[in-house]
Amino acid sequence: MAETPRQKTVVVGAGPVGSLAALYAAQRGHAVEVYELRNDLRDPLTTPLNFTKSINLALSTRGITALENSGNDTLLDHVFDATIPMRGRMIHGIRPSGELYEAQQDYDAHGRTIFAIDRAGLNGRLLDILETLPNVTIFFNHKMTGADFRRRKAWFEVQDKPKSTSRSRERLPEIEIDFDFLIGADGAHSSVRHHLMKYVMMDYQQHYIDTLWCEFQIAAQKSRDIADDDNDAAFRAKFAISPNHLHIWPGKDFMFIAIPSDDGSFTCTLFMPATEFANLEATQDDGVTLPAFFDRHFPGVTQLIPPADLIASFQSNPHLPLISIKCNPHHFQASVVLVGDAAHAMVPFYGQGMNAGLEDVRVLFALLDKHARVESNSPDGDNDSTSAEANRALALAEYSALRVPDAHAINDLALHNYTEMRASVLSPVYRLRKFLEEQLSVYVPWLGWATKYSRVSFGNERYSEVVRKSEFQSRVLLGGLIGTVSVPVLTGLVFLLIHRRRVSNFMGSVARHAKYVAIWAANGFKR
Template identity: 75%
Template sequence: MAETPGQKTVVVGAGPVGSLAALYAAQRGDDVEVYELRNDLRDPSTTPLNFTRSINLALSERGIHALKNSGSDALLDHVFDATIPMRGRMIHGRTPTGDLYEEAQDYDIHGRTIFAIDRAGLNSRLLDVLEQLPNVKLFFNHKLTGADFRKCKAWFEIQDGSSNKNDRAREVEIDFDFMIGADGAHSAVRHHLMKYARMDYKQEYIDTLWCEFRIEPKADVSPVDPVSKFVISPNHLHIWPGRVFMFIAIPSDDGSFTCTLFLPSAEFAHLETQPDQLLPEFFDRHFPGVTSHIAPKDLISQFTQNPHLPLISINCKPHHFQASAVIVGDAAHAMVPFYGQGMNAGLEDVRVLFSILDKHAIQETNQPDSEGSDNGSTAVASVAKRGLALAEYSALRVPDAFAINDLALQNYIEMRASVLSPSYRLRKYLEERLSVHVPWLGWQTKYARVSFGNERYSEVVEKSEFQGRVLLGGLVGAVGLPVLTGLIVLLRWRLAGARGSNVLGTQLRGLFGWVASIWR
């Protein structure tokens, strides 16, 4: 009996998430084709979709776990060659007396770190691994223009400049068994998928724009001390909080820092009117110390030359259509960048997707009559099983996508304002001490659950909210019970002198009702 050929899996989007999806599919024996709108992403002249020179990313446990499970033994070491561990935030500010200060806030009391990595560097390493696989083909400058997810056909426009100016670009038609859309927030796969799936879709722009800046490495570098090339600590994510806006800096392995200004659109519009005069003064007032690392003239030139871009949040459901297509990463759940989970969530999508596909494939091969079936019936069974797997994936992943989108929006408030709040610091302190001294309780900070574990995002939210209620109840008990005891003693004393008083009974009922409402 002839061997059943591997399925043809088409991945649209060759960014980190799409590249990892292609690698997972290739490791399972699929014939994989990867189509990318842009030129080869390893080419320095290729313009990123967001039109910035570079964006540094934070790689955390979820992304690392997905890379580990890719089936490529060398991939993780290859990726980690270009990472920098960040053990926490470094908060910058000015004291009431006018002195500059830096305050480190570790992410984790157990010493775990996240890792700064350049997006282009990570992408290049993934593409290098893919290019070595015999069952993977890469197609750059291919724009998805149409898809029929019932007939499993797609059409791509070739944008390599080979057509004449007045001619329409050449178009190719391809067949596929399975398509994975990993083509970003403005996904063409999602656009065409919505014509077939009954997809709920929500897109939201927050009232904040962002602009990229760069802190250059030191000129005088010690050959024996690699850290000497950094002008500020390379092992922290640096934050200048401004209550309603902020400036951050993330290290790069060349000694520079990729910096980002997050600012309401009205503030951007104001600064754009007279950047030469307004920008340095604005930075000195709100982000003290930055102009000692970026000269005012460089600050102005970077502000005027680099684009001021929006931040988008996207939720949709389901993430699939029948057995033919699924969307992952930003195509399914684009989020604001404030939790550093956009890429990590996308890489985790790939791991979760293929674990579910593998589970259903194993169930298929364990069927008693599977050995006697012909290729045609086996192919039909495979499609049916894939359809069940994709339905399970959507049902599992949609709540988590919604949860991390909400967490990312909430974390903007934490980064720009809560890091200065005594109540935020108290809760963090209590939760960390509980995780150390009574580990059997399973107590962790929300950030630790998100960044250093693989729990579902939706479960992280539930556990964090529960911990918050317990801490609030404990705090009220610790502070309020002595007061409550004193009030009860006082009321009993008054009761002795005023037995039968309706007023007193009302006071007692009100007091106990108030205590009960706090505990609820």
């Protein structure tokens, strides 16, 4: 009997999500080809797509679960070696007296943490693993230029030399490839999604929020004299501020954050409306305005980043937009599917962009596995290519049905969390609700109560279910709060009404008796 040919799976995009998708496919015996627009992402000279370093990533339960299910025993251990646990937010501010303060807000009442991780380190480890697998081939500097998803063909421009700065350049060679299944993991400005729109009636929404971001750095501390056997103290001494928190300087309409890196530095990001950036850009000639702006809105930052470095970063690092993308569906028949930012680019304020993308891969392959386990009519027990294709089509249809509402839900949560991080963290109402939900989750666990953040970051519930349960909890809390306030008020009103009626009855009785006394007096007190 002839051996059944391997399924050829093509992955477009070699970032963390695309690399994990390639690893999942390879573990299932597919012949995998990965095509990446950029040069080898492990090369420090490779220019990122947004022409700057990425905002540091936060790895949470969804991403960890996806990595655990990759089939590679060493991947997760290697990843955790380069992570830093973050137990919560550290809110920075200044008191009316001029004293700087830090206020800790733990993410979870049960002590669970998320993990700061360097994107390049995670990506590099995944690519290293892929290169050791005999059924995986990686092609860098390949730009997707076309696709026919019915005939399952794709075309790539081979960019072996640096791009010319001139508008007129020689035509680069193009290759044609065939595939059985293509996974689009090529980011927010996805070529796969662009070509997919020609084959499906795709609902597509792209939204830029009125916020730009710019990157800064808090440098690692110089080495101190610490005992050789005190590894924990030596580690912490590298950091200018707590390494186990995401640091936030909330500014109501903007904010500054700092996320730790394992070398002792912090990658910092300023998020601010475009008009504020324009105002600061217009007044940078004197070299004074920016530090003064930070001292006014983000007290203490200029003690961590020298003013000269602050100005240099602001002037040299680009001021980049933040995009939110929704689309539906995420697939076409049995031939192509979108994962990660290609399907649902989101703003970074919930730390779920990468986690949602990695979860896409886990859910996708779980559904492919489920639909592949069907009874076969073949005497040899093998599925023919037609049934395999039909099963894959069913799996992709179910994938879109599941992931579209979840992708839309986390996109909306990420947008909402920007308001929470830059303003609500200072609100007594926000802190009260968080406290009540945490106390209920700790002391009455059988109620199944949890904060929205803990459901998103420390579990694998569907994002749409998280929203539904959070809205239910909000209604219950609001009803309870109204009841708590209104019951004493209503009780007081009832008491006053009863009291008023009693007083009224008493006064009426007094009036009647006074009337009788007056008549009696008029009769000379004669009976």
